[in-house]
Amino acid sequence: MRYSTLTSWAQLLWETLQDDGIDPRPVFAQSGLNPAQLGDGHARYPTDQMHQLWDLAEQLQSDDLLGLKAGMRWHSTTFNALGFAWxxxxxxxxALERLVRYARLISNGVHVxxxxxxxxYLLSFDAELTPQRSANLAAVTATVTMCRALLGSSFAPVAIDLKHTYQDPQNAISDFFGCPVQSHAQHSTIALDAQQAHVRLPGANAQLAQLNEKLALENLNRLMLDNLPARVAELIVKYLPTGEVSASLIAQELALSGRTLQRRLHAEGTSFNDLLDRVRQHLASDYLQQSQLSLNEVSYLLGYADQGNFNRAFKRWFKETPLQYRHQALANVKAR
Known part of the structure; x- marks a missing residue:
């Protein structure tokens, strides 16, 4: 599956390096990325090369705050139509619901x-490809910066969980977020006050929001069609709880014949069954960390006719039973 990221996200890194007195051009060149694309609001970089870019940039920094400094640079134009709809x-x-719906416009390998x-409200971030430490911190920082664009500079989350640990001798990270910050989390998560999240915003403009959301949807549909495996995975997630997900159903949804769908997936190095298995594995891990869901409910949400089939598939994926996995995951949460 091809993963890509908006070049405007890399623009934040370019500006951060420049401000730190580092010429970003050699860093981009070594990562195989063309800086000329930074000015194109719809251009995208391959995500694996973006990872290399973050790695190289980290090596040039004297501190561990690259992601914090880059994320603080977020501006509405960074995410194009999604930013203005926000x-x-x-x-x-x-706004958060819009971010969840259209996060794949920013990077189609990221799940929010x-x-x-x-x-x-717990807003969590996960990625198909393990993100760099700085990139992960940049995503959380940019999201809090986005929230402050709506609620004012004094806004602070209730708590932050970060996937990685950062050397922060001056407490710059905790000072920026203005709330307790924990490390070594399963997923990076921002905890927000639910009551505050429903206060009407002074800049609310339904017509402008709908207009930009329409543009974001058009861009997302175009991206998904260009990346057929990602689009198929999306539809699998949609139809799994019905218990009727099948290659023929997905092909019909995409206005393709079953044979054409399989042929195009094969050209991408995958198949419908591979994608179905991968989606189920990813969702199973997430669902089992939600203690309010019973094992039967998880099995149902994954489209299994009975829990026995789910248990066998799970042991194939994780080499342990769903119950063992859940106990360990919940124990890790309590240990934090």
Whole structure:
């Protein structure tokens, strides 16, 4: 599956390096990335080369704050139509829902999810390709910066969980977020006050939000069609709970014949069954970390006719039972 990232995300890194007195051109050249594409709002870089870019940039830094400095540079133009739809949202919750829907425009290998836990909303970030430490911190920092664009510079999350650990002798990271920050999390997560998330925003503009969301949807559809495996995976997620997901159903949804779908997937180095198995494996890991879901419910959400089939597939993926996996995952959360 081909993963790509908006070049405007790399623009933040370019500017950060320049401000630190580092010429970014050799870093981009060594990563095989053309800086001329930075000015194109729709251009994309291969995600694996973006990872190399972050790696090289980290090596040139004297501190561990590259991601923080880059994420603080977020501007509405960074995410094109999504950024403007964000600023015109009615509430913070509406804005977060838009981020969840269109995060793949930023990077189509990134998954953003939001769930409610009592009086909190938990916004989590996960990626198909393991992100660099700095890139992960940049994503969380940019999101908080986006929230402050809506709610003011004094906004602070309730808590932050980061996937990685950072050397921060001056407490710059915790000072920026203005809340408790934990490391070694399963996923990087921002905890937000649910009541605050539903306060109407002064800059709300439904017409402007809808107009830019329409543009974001058009761009996402174009990206998904260009990346057929990603589009198939999306539809698998949609139809799994019905228990009727099949190659013929997905082909019909994409206005393709079953044979054409399989041929095009084969050309991409995958197949419908491979994608189905991969999606189930990824979702199974996420669902089992949600303690409110029973094992039967997880099995149902993954489209299995009975829990026995789910258990056998899970042991093939993770070499342990779903219950063992859940106990360990929940123990890791409590240990933090």
């Amino acid at each position: 600023l015109a949202s009615d509430t913070l919750h509406d 999810d939001i769930v409610q836990r009592q009086n909190l």
